[in-house]
Amino acid sequence: MPRSSQQEFLQPDGANPALGAALVTLADSDLPVLGARALYVGSSGNVRVTTAFGDDVVFTGVLAGSILPVSVNRVWLTNTTAGNIVALY
Secondary structure (H helix, E strand, C coil), X not given: CCCCCHHHHCCCCCCCXXXXXXXXXXXXXXXXXXXXXXXXXXXXXXXXXXXXXXXXXXXXXXXXXXXXXXXXXXXXXXXXXXEEEEEEC
16 A cells, blocks of 8 residues: 655654664663664663653563564663564664
């Protein structure tokens, strides 16, 4: 089914793959590009994020190789023990 506009194509509705990716530098500040569609977690642990809607949540016991399908603006250094996290845009 063809898309009617680029804006519609870029909506993170789960049906479209990421258009870009960037290694996350853990910090208690926002990502350089807000609204990552999902996170890839390369090594196991906990991942604390602030979602695009502003919710502060810790995903506990995330396994290496997992993709967290949540739109985020921040991946916190505080309370994040997982590593090698990649933001998918």
